[in-house]
Amino acid sequence: MALSQTDIASRLDWVAVDWGTSNLRLWAMDANDAILARAESDLGLNKITDGGFETVLRDLIAGWLPDHLSQDDRISVIICGMAGAKQGWCEAPYATVPARPETLAAGVVKPVLRQVGLDVHILPGLCQVDDPDVMRGEETQLVGFMADHPDFAGWVCLPGTHSKWARIENGSITGFRTYMSGEVFALLSQQSILRHSMPGADDAQAFESAIRHVAEKQGDLLHCLFGIRASGLVAPNTDTAGAGAATLSGYVIGSEIADIVARLDHSESIALIGDGKLSARYNQALRVHGFDAEIIDAEAATLGGLRRAHTVLTNL
């Protein structure tokens, strides 16, 4: 049962925020790190004009706060994600791999606020100089995952628009690789000539055929893609002809998976953090290569990482 505003305000200890490019999510937390309430909004980085971050934040959490905040109130707000980008609220320069959770928490920046009562901390992203790469937000999910899996050694994948594969060892993020799989899928399925070949969105068999096609190195991605169009014209009865979207997804994800599995051996653990349906597809692709991943809830990982940062910052 949802708590009343009075109950939330009386028990509120800190606020956790994941502020992304296209939306943000917020949690009211008590002193034992339990969730009192949740909120979300589509006011991601893309929709906020100059200086609007503080107003948006205060509007969204107003119902959780005591009626009168004074200069002595310092309710902690811990934010991860694009709010710390150069074009965000206040730039939090990237930490560099290898990075431990404490290193990331120590990299917070505190924007100057117009009103009293809050103490806002924005977490840094993570970068890699050799084989240049960046993330903002996913590092906090990785920290949350590591809190629950202190002895994990292996790779953690965060599928999405810009899919990330991070190597974790001895409680540290040692390196990572980004793949533009989600964005490339979206562009090709909506705006390329392949948009005419996108019926039958969910076909596990066509998806797996495409994964195998890539795994067997039958051709480069740029060639496989055109086959989706061509098979509809010259071989309309084949697997791929009626399941263009699943085949496209299989070629794109298969290309990512084939590249990453070439870099790891079968003794290594893999975990997938993300949306359930997409994670299941990634795991289907991994199984073609003889791997099997543990699937982790994305919200739990994000919140775990924000909790860990809050604990580190409280004890500083």
Place this chain on the structure above:
Amino acid sequence: MALSQTDIASRLDWVAVDWGTSNLRLWAMDANDAILARAESDLGLNKITDGGFETVLRDLIAGWLPDHLSQDDRISVIICGMAGAKQGWCEAPYATVPARPETLAAGVVKPVLRQVGLDVHILPGLCQVDDPDVMRGEETQLVGFMADHPDFAGWVCLPGTHSKWARIENGSITGFRTYMSGEVFALLSQQSILRHSMPGADDAQAFESAIRHVAEKQGDLLHCLFGIRASGLVAPNTDTAGAGAATLSGYVIGSEIADIVARLDHSESIALIGDGKLSARYNQALRVHGFDAEIIDAEAATLGGLRRAHTVLTNL
């Protein structure tokens, strides 16, 4: 010096047309296959509504025709390209590989015309059922190339939106592979997150670095791409940071070239038919792999193929 309309009309024997998706080109030809005049228009397939093809054609060549055409006049018009697609003027079903120039010419269709005086032939495209693939228009350029290089054995590349690599042997097109390189480059450079990283369009050194990066299999295309964005954020002084467009072009073309060169040996000849600047880039990429191509003018190849079709059809 340009000929007068009267001279053109008195010497006109046939009309050659390359009717593509976004534009068309036309040539007035005399009985010795010499060019009397040229025309072009942006009325490609995409802009023509139902039934408008004959009107567009007659408008564009009106100045080349004698004043009064009768039922007995049958000026031959030979058309290649998308005019023969299902959504074109009149569908010319694909010929299948292996295909000789005579096979292609024999596959012409003749649309029913509303007015007298012309005899319109639309050439078929070419398809491949095993490893499904299609082309419409490029097969005519290949025929033109083969007319000038009767003993050629090897691969001919036609770079472009949907780049084609065709195998030619014993005067026959035996197979081909399409790569969506040009379309993928356009989508990524204009509509993906990489659009923010596209300064310095022409940097031969950055292009070649990217080609080598792919040739050395340092990573899958989907990963390399994100490096263009990331290097601008974390390593702004590297090669790729100031030359995003050349690097993107190198990754995309490099991916295509690496795939095709794995399928051929160094004894095979390669020819490139197309736009001079793009062909030069493709050849730069081929040289990284130890190949060197002959570069062929695209208009000459198109016209050569249409001439060959006209000769075959005249002698039938």
